[in-house]
Amino acid sequence: MTTDYDCLFRYFHQKSPLTNQEFARISRFFTPRKVKRNEILLREGETCPFNLFVVKGCLRFYSVNLAGEIATRYFAFEGKFATALSSLIEGKPSMEYIQAAEPSELLVVSKTDYLELVETVPQVNKAYRHLLEMAYVTSQQRIYHFLNLPALDRLKWVMDHHPGILSRLSSKMVASYLGVTPYTLSRLKSQL
Numbered sequence: 001m002t003t004d005y006d007c008l009f010r011y012f013h014q015k016s017p018l019t020n021q022e023f024a025r026i027s028r029f030f031t032p033r034k035v036k037r038n039e040i041l042l043r044e045g046e047t048c049p050f051n052l053f054v055v056k057g058c059l060r061f062y063s064v065n066l067a068g069e070i071a072t073r074y075f076a077f078e079g080k081f082a083t084a085l086s087s088l089i090e091g092k093p094s095m096e097y098i099q100a101a102e103p104s105e106l107l108v109v110s111k112t113d114y115l116e117l118v119e120t121v122p123q124v125n126k127a128y129r130h131l132l133e134m135a136y137v138t139s140q141q142r143i144y145h146f147l148n149l150p151a152l153d154r155l156k157w158v159m160d161h162h163p164g165i166l167s168r169l170s171s172k173m174v175a176s177y178l179g180v181t182p183y184t185l186s187r188l189k190s191q192l
Helices: 003-015 020-027 085-090 111-120 122-144 151-161 163-168 171-178 182-190
Strands: 031-035 040-042 050-056 059-064 070-076 080-082 097-100 104-110
Touching (some): 003 020, 003 122, 050 111, 070 080, 111 122, 151 163, 151 171, 163 171
Antiparallel strands (some): 031 104, 040 097, 050 080
């Protein structure tokens, strides 16, 4: 097993223990892919054909409104699965972009192969259920808690819960995640 696959093994093994033989069956469906910083992996309007596992780096999920303003919904760092979930499940065009926020190393599995694994491998099924549950919880937290906080409190929440966002990503990306301008983010940082 290479280190790329070691990370994937640990992910599945933490959700439900599996043997090396069981993992060998799973890992053959995943293809390594390296992407450059700012590379777009999925554009709004495209149907998402894959699930991505982040081995190294960070992916950014964002949308652009009619005025051209960018709203970042999510960052996927190492050890996380990431996809445009609604598009993947429904087979409809994505409402968001997926972009490499950093140079990244990924393991890519097609929708067809991933769903086959979900149906036939209990460890993948359990991990998929966990992914769906966490996507729901994250969405609810963002809607009902995070977005209703004043900007300074949102920044403090990010510092407490996701410090990597501030130390690894540009102020422009962080500001779009917080729902503020880069200028406002700079001003908020000075208030800490």
